[in-house]
Amino acid sequence: LAALIVSGVTLGGVAGCGGVSGGEGKQQGGTLTVLAASSLIDAFGELANRFEEQNPGVKVRQSFESSSTLLAQIQQGAPADVFASAAEEEMKTAVEEGLVNGEPEVFVMNREIIMVPKENPANINQFRDVAKPDVKLVLAGKDVPAADYALEILGKAKGEYGADFEKDVLSNVVSRESDVRASVNRVVVGDADATFGYASDYTPDIRDRVKVVPIPPDLNIVATYPIAALEDAKSPELAKKWVELVTSEEGQRVLHKWNFEPAA
């Protein structure tokens, strides 16, 4: 398989040279590997199609997991070109360990929401209802940004709803999922009464099965998503181009379409 990929890259390179006839000396073809937080799956999926159209012969491979899982994979030497994290912390660790090439750029922002099944079996109509007894609440796993943000929100809410609020909510947790999309799917399939997710996780395909309960703005957090090319990138040129696309006006439009907020 490795040989196949290598020969594909070489062929692409050769074809590129012939086609462009040395005009800009741009290398065409190749594979770009993007590791991205699972909340980016739809927006980056669309951007990958555009990237492949704009760079004929280039193949974009993407892996979507929680930012903490992706960081662990990068630390263990997973071959990848770009890392897009749902939180500054994972990116900071990557920078500190010298895994990142250049300065990370914050490219988008997100907010948390509560999602409940359309039938709303636990009757959750406002944020404070998630503390009611016997609510089956699902969270992403420990250290997954979406869950860390949720805990941050609960910490803030203590002041407003009393000291027991956080404890009551946490005692409702019935499962910790591997990433935020998995926890949203627990609500989609109707087994969980509620979960914390990002505004961008409320995608068109689940809107007929899921309802949003907003989190009061004064308690909500702003999740900032940094992106960076990786030090060990196999295709550093493509990595740079991908970051450019994501931060470009076009990229921002696509991200906005998927409910992300523009960075600053």
Next chain:
Amino acid sequence: VKGRDKVGSSTRLARGSDTLASGLAVASLALLAGFVSLPLLSLGIWTVDKGAWRAMASPVAVDALLLSVRTTAITMAILLLVGTPAAYVLARTDFRGSRVINTLIDIPVVLPPSAAGIALLLAFGRLGLVGQYLNVFGITLSFTTAAVVIAEVFVAAPFYVRQAATGFGAVDRTVEEAAMVDGAGHWRRFFRVTVPLALPALVAGALTAWARALGEFGATIIFAGSFRGVTQTIPLAIFAEFQRDLDAAVALSVLVLGFAFVVILAVRYVTAGSTG
């Protein structure tokens, strides 16, 4: 090929190729043994080197081990209770559709566990085919230890039932009939004659099924979810810890390895007397 004309050289050739063949076979065995032991050795070295064994006593590890012990014990109790008579029927009777049932029982073996998890979710989840009616009675299985057991029974059952049925099938009918002539009732005959004769197969099947239940991951994480002490068995804890703390994941892996080893040795020891 030309050597076939001469008897002497063909024998020598055959002997030579025999040596070559057995040499290759031995080399293959050595290769396989090395291939299996290397990862296990790496686990051990890492554990000692990084002091990862400390994580074995962590609350996450202890809870996961206790949950795995509990759920696999219940799973085995259910399998022995329901699977043994079921296997006997499969082995002894040839009713209409028995071939269909035979195939059906084997399906979880070839079904990827994650697919099994989705299937279980759609059947027993809160809005599932059966789950929605259970929900009316206030019974919800998702996110409970019962869901873990259901997942384990689903994936492990064929391993026990298949081997048990083969074991029962190998018991000579005339021996059973002789016991009947001697006046033994059905129950007595089954427990005094059939089961002891099929015991090696039953034990082997039970061990395979138990090992499969212990390792169950995909169906459990999808159907039951993951929560410490309730649904987070050892394989799920390894996955969760791998995303946070590699040392803890290593420690859990060594822990489950040791646990499996002890159980298999114990079963072999206990049954050695009765199975010969």
